[in-house]
Amino acid sequence: MTSTSPTEIDAIAGVSHHPDGTPRGGVALTHGAGGSRESPMLVALCDEWARRGFLAVRYNLPYRRRRPKGPPSGSSAADIAGIVEAVATVRALVDGPVLAGGHSYGGRMTSMAVADGLALDVLTLFSYPLHPPGKPERARTEHLPRITVPTVFTHGTADPFGTLDELRPAAVLIGAPVEIVEVTGARHDLGSKKLDVPALAVDAALRLLG
Structure with missing residues (x-):
């Protein structure tokens, strides 16, 4: 149980989930191309992080702030800037490590922000879209x-956006420790009736956090 109800952070179109007591750190998570901060997976992840003692924020990317539905529109640079702003907002709210990531497009944009110098303690990616479905030649790994x-x-x-056999060599490209949490049978939405996906993902991130 968390100590307070989720609260709005208007500057980043975010919702914060609060732990009991002083947060151990902060987490900023965002959505996939067709989703929003109301994604059930993001809500479950933020609840799990709050149970582990972290302030967790789920937020809308700039394109989703402009319109409530539809795919990303406009410049991806604007979405990356929105991620940098969200991480800075979370960092200002906590003393301790800061983690960030997201589902599919949101995770990819966060990884691009990190590649461009955004400082994080752990990057956490859900259903990273290695390539468009059926088009493995269009790799998103550079x-x-x-x-x-x-x-x-x-x-x-x-996951039609990339197999585990495709993900493993891509993950090795990262110049830091990496964990892959395999969700047996799950597609891009990471739905599973047998596995507690939020708990497994948080466990892996905490291991890397040390």
């Missing part, structure tokens, strides 16, 4: 060698 932050990939074994 920036990964510039990431030097410990990274968790939480990935379904039936």
Whole structure:
């Protein structure tokens, strides 16, 4: 149980989930291309982080702030800038480590921000879109060698945006410790009736945090 109800952070279109007592650190998580901060997975992840003693914030990317539905529009640079702003906002609220990431597009944009110098303690990526479905030749990995932050990939074994066999060599490109959390049978939404995906992802991130 958390000590307070989730609260709004208007500057980043965010919702914060509060732990009991002083936060051990902060987490900023964002959504996939068709989603929003109300994604059930983001809500579950933030609840799990709060149970572990962290202030967890789920927030909308700039394109989602402009319109409530639809795919990303406009410049990806604007979304990356929104991620940098969200991380800075969370960092100002806590004393301790700061982690960030997101689902699919949101995770990819966060990884690009990290590759460009955004400082984090751990990067946590959910259903990283290695390539468009059915188009493995269009790999989205060229920036990964510039990431030097410990990274968790939480990935379904039936994800059409990339197989585990494709993910493993991509993860090795990162110049820092990496963990891959395999979610057996899950597709891109990471839905699972057998596994507690938020708990497994948080466990892996805490291991990398040390």
